[in-house]
Amino acid sequence: MSTTGGTPRTGSHVLPHDERVSSWFPDFLRKELAPYPGRGAIVARMVIASTITAVLVVVFRIPGGAIAVLLAMILSREDIVSTTYSAGLRVLSFALVALFVPVGGRLFASVPIMHFLWQGISIFLCFYLLRALTNFAIASTLCLVVTNILTIWYLPGPAERNVKLTLWQVAAACVGALVTLAVELVYYAFNKHDEVITGVDSRLKQIEELMLAYAAGEPVPATVNRELSRYAVVGAGVLRRHIARTADEPIHRMRMSTLVSLTGRSIDFAAGMAASVPNCTSDERERMGRLALRIAEIRHGLAMPNQPQHQPAQWEPEPESTSTPLLSELEIIMSLLPSVLSSDTSLDPRLEILDTPKEESRILVRDAFANPEYLRYALAGTLAAMLCYLLYVGLNWPALSTSVTTCVLTGLTNIGSSRQRQVLRITGVIIGGFIFGMGAQIFVLPAIDNIGGFALLCAAVSAVAAWITTASSRLSYAGLQLALAFYLIVLNDPSQISLTAARDRVLGVLLGTFMMWLVFERFYRRPAMDVMIGQFIRNTRLLAELAETTLVETDANTIVRVRSVRDRISSGFQEVTAQSDAVPFETGPERAAHMAARDRIRRWQAAERTFYLLQSPLLQFRVFANPAQRNRPFYSIENQFRLTCGQVFRRMAEHIECQIGSGAKGATAPTAAEVHHDPVPQLVPLLDTLQAECKEPFSEREQALFRMARTIGGVVDRMEQETATELLFSRE
Template identity: 55%
Template sequence: MATPSVLFHHAERFTEWFPDFLRKELAPYPGRGAVVARMVIAATLSAVLIVTFRIPGGAVGALCAFILSRESLLSTAKSAAYLVLAFLIGGLFIPIGARFFASIPITHFLWEAASLFMVFFLLRTLTNYAVAVGLSLVATNILSIWYLPGPAERNVELTLWQVAAALIGALVTLAVEVVFHAIYGRDEVTSGIDLRLLQIENLMTGFAAGRPASSETAHMLAQYAVVGMGAQRRRIALAGDEPLHRARMSTLVALTGRSIDFAAALSSISIDFTPSLQQRAARLAEHIAEVRHCLLKSEVPHPQEPIMEMDAATPLLSEVETMISLMPSIFISQNAMDPRFAIPEGPSSSSRIFVEDAFTNPEHLRFVLSGTLAAMICYVLYVSLAWPGISTSVTTCVLTSLSNVGASRQKQVLRVAGAALGGFVFGLGSQMFVLPNIDSITGFTVLFAAVTAFAAWIASSSSRLSYAGLQIALAFYLINLSEFSIQTSLTVARDRAIGVLLGVSMMWLVFERFYPRPAADEMVRVFVRNLRLMADLIVSSPWGADSATIVRIRRMRDQIYNNFGEVNAQADAVPFETGPGRAGHMAARDRIRRWQAALRTFYLLEAPLIQFRVYGTPDQQAGAYAQIEDAFRDQCAQSFRKIADRIEHQLNQRPPEAIAFPSLLSAFDAPHTGTQALLTEREQALLRMSRTIASLADRLQREAVSEPLYATE
């Protein structure tokens, strides 16, 4: 039976969609004011110290307020420590290299190219994000100081001031976070999930009483649907939690995000409040309340049979029920984990300097070469034109590459808009109309805080818009905070603003014009790749695996987890794409996001099954459970590969093949009913988990067959 299709309606033209998107992105939501206040306080205090102590090159210090992670006090402290270490390393590396190579033009050129190549390589492959960002910022800023060598003493002095400014920014930001957590300490990820589930609970409580959604609930659901879960995903990715907890919270974030999407759509339509619907809403509200309670208290909710069939009359409500019913499995899976599974799931990569595929993945090399080319074009231009004022273009290239927000149109819009607002509107505007009338640091502080608040408000948006906030702050700080004195000439501000736009333009030219990759296509490609990786993982976990197999399993799971993040990043960029195919791409985006939520749950629930096989004894390998599990895993791997092939055919504009998908639940049906008595209690629990996984996969394959990927109706 075909699963009813649930699609959201989208404005087909970018010009119709973007104003409404911007309005919703900039609307306030719970917790946004606190985040903005912390960023403004940290950046403003850093700026005051930099100006008071007359430290040149202070832009990097103020930017730390935007870059330093804030997912927990411990991770913030670690990030600050790593930033300090990175600043010190960068401060030593550049002068030493300049001493050997900077005096001769040809060696200076090669040294600059090699340094930028290393910066982009570290930015892409270092496992510690804070170190990568710190090294990149300090190195690119110091490179501009040594562009014309001499006098060496002055260059060394400016280099040390750059490091000092960065250190001030990192330490001030850490101090602000310590004070905030002392007054208002809470887990940002857990709080974000709880607030969203509360709105869904309020909606269901109203439905249970026969009332439509209140205006406040409908507004909050719509706001959360627009903001998305990007901030929570970023905090989880940057946190130093052990991998199993990180995977569990990522899955919960994905399920919550999809629940919000469906609940927001449900709140905007008229509902026929039948007794049956009211009872379903009441049960769902109670279940959400239990999940929220267990989430805040770190307890395990009571298991619930996952709902995999949709009611054709109320498909949106059925979708919310399905997402919520899967949440207890995330908590319960912890009890099924064997401590020995810490080998494949433990923090083995935490001590690694580089990511697993740093020297084997061609995508890393493409990124590094493209970034180096863009930065070197900027370098050649400002050196050949003898125009050192636009050297800010190189720093802009590096900061632009920090974002993983998707593909061409989104990056282009955010980069240009951010640079124009920060550089020309706020930067040059303040130089012409505000700063000439300011004669004290108090006035400068008020101006700086106001512009920072605007940038921070945008930076606290979803991942689809937040990068523009960083770009605004960068352009404004480079103009007004690179020197400790107020500029009386517009030439300096003009040159720095042009440098920012030059860097933005070169990154757009190299990354998007030389090697265009539409976000919708890339989203589908990564999702297909993940389906095939999942199929390989399913069949690559034999009974009693050796240590080499365990390492391979861990790497596959890491790759799958990273691909989940890439699919989300590309999905966030799809709305920025234009053209006649936009409606179809938006429909594909909705389906991929819905299917990925199920696939994430599959990924998490599969972990205990894998560890049981990896550490299984010969007796277990020959037992009844192994026979059932082997049959199920073979069918599941074949199903995922067929789904991947079908989706890929549609991506390549080929008609999808008519494929028969037998139910995966058949592996647990009649032929094995007599074996239940032969199973241990643990095997029976794992078998029940396998049935849940089979239900997830069955629904995924039904939808893949019944719903063409790009169909809009």
Template identity: 40%
Template sequence: MATQTNAVPGVPKITALGQSFWQLIRKELTPYPGRAWVAGRVTIASTIVMLLVMTFRLPGGFLGAIFTIFLTRENPMATFRAGFRAVAAFLIATGYTIVTAAMLIDDPVTHFLWIVVSLFIAFYLIRILEDYGTAVAFGFMIAGAIPVWDQHALNVNERLESTLWITFSVAVGVAVTIVVEYVFRSVHPITDLTEGIDARLEIVESILRATAEGEPVDPKTQERLQLYSSVGASRLRRLILRSEYSAQFKAQASAAASLVGRLTDIAESFKQSLIERRSRIDPTDAERCRRLADQIAELRKALWLRKLPEDIKMPSHTELSSLNFLSEMERTVAFIPKAFMATESVKSYIPTPLDEIPHERIFVADALSNSGHLQFALRGTLAAMACYVVYTAIDWRGLSTSLATCIITALSTIGSSRQKQILRLGGAILGGVFFGMGAQIFLLPYFDSIAGFTILFAVVTAISAWISTASARLSYLGVQMALAYYLIHLQEFTIQTSLAIARDRVFGVLLGLFSMWLLFDRLWVRNALDEMRDAFTQILEMSAEFAEQLVRRDVTKAILRVRQLRDRINASFITVTTQADAIVFEFGPDRERKLRIRDHFRRWQPSIRTLLQLQITLSQYRVKQTLLEVPEEIARTGTVFEQSIAAMMRAMSSYISEKVPSPVPDLQSSATEFEQAIRTYHQSHGIPLSSEASDIIVLVENIVSVLVPLYDDIRSVFSTNEERVLLSSRVNISNA
């Protein structure tokens, strides 16, 4: 009886977990504007590559097909550059393979060492190259060349020919992807990024207008709002990072995208509160909803016209509303133009030395100084070499697909190990077993032409592409699914019906997944909450240092340091977002509190992004006119203001990292003194307030309006017992 009594309460939990999982899958697979275009481009490009591979009997065709997923970008030019880099990486890897393997092939010991070194280089490049597609291109070439150069039945010329064919297949895939991108963009010139932001703003605007008129929200609008609130803004940020915009504008657009995502989340809560509301809406609140809807409409108009949005006045804290979340929505909308630094002189601002130098970085900034890159490469090399030793020892060469699996699953920013395990295994089962072997058993024996195989290939590719365009929580499943299917059906130049070959390749994928789980995911890996907390505190600490750079006397050194801090802060933003998605896949007794802290971090991140953009704008003025060139009183009060910002940032970091915070100065008072010093100087000299001085005053007021509420929120959250106990326990476990 005791056993039955204990078992009953667990049933609702299992049911609730299953329902939550199903809701997650349903929302992730729901269409959104632009998704069908992306999936269609990938499907058409992959199918064309498949037809070329089958027609002209190109070895290594699965690589050409899988790169159609890797290379899809925000615009054709970005796709062209990514494709060019991928082909260049394959050519470099080919030259490296031909020279080194030919020299070391005769001796088994040196050949084994060549494999170890080559895999280490491949994994190290995945970590330190800025472009992931380029790094994977090099790694795939190594993973494809190792089995070729292990075939002693082939002479050196035949091995060389096979190696060159692999590079050519990828070049074909790249060329097809670029052509398809250009054709699609000519037919559908609107960018996916513009559609994604506009669609979210349109939904919020519709809800506000319906509220102002006292009408119910359209069910379709409610469904779309729920979808966008679920998937978040991670895909928008990926599109921004892959775009051809300058680094400065990428940071601005990322901040705006985060704010739009935050606005969508708040609108979802706003809609729920309207459903539960029983009383009529006050006319004053209806007017505020109408005014906010008009402001969003102006933002959308500026977006379509590619104009800088006009500044929106921050609502007063004393302006209360009977509608829940309305004030928060007003504040979030007011932040969006501030992310783009919408002040008059900034619109016509002449670039300064602080502006981004127009060149692309090949390697990450800490490529040689960060020990984490070496740890990553060692983890990947150990996992891949374990696969190589196993299939070589048992003489099962069909398992060589495990090497390519290790390369493609070595993603350092995909989330926690548990999340990676689920997505990898699910992709292998769906693509390799369900679609791959299932097609061999039930469909392919009845196909007598390439037409049927093409239809089946396009359907599986479309499903994989659709999943790969989901949020970061699920997108990797589509990539892994496509890879598993292509490994089975795009290696030979005929319809593959042999289950033995499919079995070998599926088992090779599973061997690679098991090795990555056993070695790669176990060494030097921490849980997602710790990673998220550390990244967030680093953002606050670097933001404090950023503020301190604005009061340095040496402007040249300050500029260089500001550039470094800006890049590192933006990279940490990505880490926070990634780990926030990963926490969903972690279970245990503390899961509910972890998710609550996760929601806090996600709520605060858009404000931090906005603060960074406001500080960058202020730094532009500081570079233009240094402290030595401004009146002494303005320089003194400006220095006090920036030091107050740094102190408040470090205090927030201390609260989150369980340290005793230092006393925080009154930021509002220091801001008032700074503004008063600027006004007094102009009045005493009888000159009107310049546009630049007005802009600085506006920036200072905006910084205060963002930072003070953020500080109060963080202090109140981490002054409570539950959050402090949870984070303290995590810190103690990590230190132990």
């Protein structure tokens, strides 16, 4: 019996897509709501910012205060620079809204047909910006404010009143952004730390704990394994962007970039060890114990930036491990890190990794006006929102206008994600609206006669919402909806407490959810399964490109290209995971086939992630191999191996791609004979043949790298065999 991606195999894979919700949902909630390092601090800052904003809204009777508090919860808290940048962009965009809506409303609100067209065009722009703006967070909050302001111009009224309420709505949004920025500034004033150093230290800590577990002969802790995998997939892009924003001196930038690059490589090696080395020899355990002490020294140096850096005692990497080269690679990196941190030591030229080129500053995506998909998406979303508009205007029921906001907030790029957000939104609305919101109006608010009691109520609900919001993307949206529903009832009109208004707002949310389901199901059908398979195929081709990349020493352009490809692969892995979470929300006759395909894609992606992690030593060998190594037979063997890997990945992508379409229908799925492609050499036999034909013995390092290549070959061979013999949509 063997395992692949955590799925048991006894000749054939057992597909878990028929599991009942009761069997996995409790464990899902436990994992999503479990604390993790830093979660408490983030939640505390979110609660403080939202509570202060809520108190300001009530004290100054600011209309539309729900938006202000919601913005206080969703503003970026990655670091002080990104928070300031995000807050500034939001305030600027809200200022533009303050000009756009009143002018448009004044010009078109007095004539019914023009008012209708103005509403439609405004909503169309909202949906279009959700796809066309490069910053989705800005687009979503901007559209949230716009749709709320549009309800002010529901019927022609006194211009002064409409403009006044519009400006109050914009002011409320700005208050939320500015309060959050102030809280973050105070937090960082009392918690001064370098974001790059903190990020590096947290990664080195996981490696140290991994080495300590190996040295003690204990199994790798699940938390360490999970954190290493997360860091390996996420990469070091956030740290590099922070360096680009804050480091002005070229020498300091070079040192920090090298530190981040070395740390990122060490994370890849450590994650590969955790995934492929279940146990080690006594000699290796001693080496790992010494390496853990070395990492502790490096972390101590990072924690004392103001003290003079001293060069640690000379420490040379030990001979190659007889089981894995990953340990030796880690030792090499840890022997180089002190020289990077030492201010009086020049860097090894091989380690002067170039800064990532600055990304072009763009407001709209590159194909904003060329991709017809954006237009179709905006038209479908506009249709759903305008159906809601016609219904609540025809019924003269303006309180149902929350339906339009619901359409904008649940309108993502495909059916599955939209349905996933709709389910999460309904769940959040039920908890935040019916239970917390209406429950507070009935049982709590009548007994509160001071601002302190109200602040405690807001803080308690905000804490629940913030804790859910800081979960993964599979659950976090429900926390935002919980907060929005609660504050729509309690704060949207501080001068009025009405159960009727609360009921109508909740009904509006349900109406918007229904209209989005109806329109996107019938007129814009684009299942999450299609998006997931398409992204998986792109990831497979990117892995082929990565394997086939020829590196010439430390060629600048090639290194930058490799880094770009690896970043795209990491982002692609996250996109496939996000879409796989959305597939179970889809319905229809082909759902069973889609769920079977989802199980296979998730299993195959686990194999691709293993390849992504384990190929790092071979990649480093190609980058830093000296001319003498390139003249040895092993280099040509490694070269042929990686080119064959690229071939295998391209054939797998073609094989999966040819099953899209008819295979998704289930009954018309092609047979294995119909889905045919030319045979591809098996990598393990290929390596064995090449080794047998090689007349010159391998060096100790080459033997270790060969064993690693053979491990990679086994992973790829198993995946290639599965993709060739298992039909993607087969339910067997």
